Amino acid sequence: MATTPPAPAAAVSQSMVVSAPPEWRPGDRWVYGWTSGSESGAKTVEVIEIREINKVRFYLVRVGDLEHFYTRDIQWAGTMREQKVESRMSPPEPWFVWPLEEGQRWTHHATYEDGKSRSEVTDRFSVVTTEVVEVPAGRFNAVKVVRETDRRDVDEYWYAPDVRFYVKWIGRRGDAQFEEQLREYRHAPRLDPGSPSRLPPSTTR
Secondary structure, eight states, X not given: OOOOOOOXXXXXXXXXXXXXXXXXXXXXEEXXXXXXXXXXXXXXXXXXXXXXXXXXXXXXXXXXXXXXXXXXXXXXXXXXXXXXXXXXXXXEEXXXXXXXXXXXXXXXXXXXXXXXXXXXXXXXXXXXXXXXXXXXXXXXXXXXXXXXXXXXXXEEEEEEGGGTEEEEEEEEETTEEEEEEEEEEEOOOOSOTTSOOOBOOOXXX
């Protein structure tokens, strides 16, 4: 059934507080357009399963040929390829903390492992503002988070409750920069009739 896209978001007049993490379900899917230098393309992120490991429940999220593990609080725990663990972060990386609100800061100390190395990492996060963000999928009230590291990595990303994830991401890895913007969001069926509806794909290529 066709649905009507949400009305354009009004300017945010005051700070927005996101009190709790979103509930993801298998079938939730986000499509992003990305650019990096002269290159561009599309990326699909899809929740495929909720899996219990050592009595802890994780979202299993497919991005390309990798499957990412996220905790129920949307903390990144690692990746798997062809049923083999390829990388892990212990404890999981808290891209978001809840409640998510302007002025919040947190620091994460962890051990990162992949098939080649093991290293200790320290990342610093801060919620810097609430603002309206316009992307191909529409206009959204969003909370902007900044992540800084001691490895020349910097990320700015905008979380929008209407789509249960980020709508825009700007990242730098050393001298390289990339940007992602949401083109389309489709949610799995939910009992709540007020849940966000499917947003139309971008008409741009």
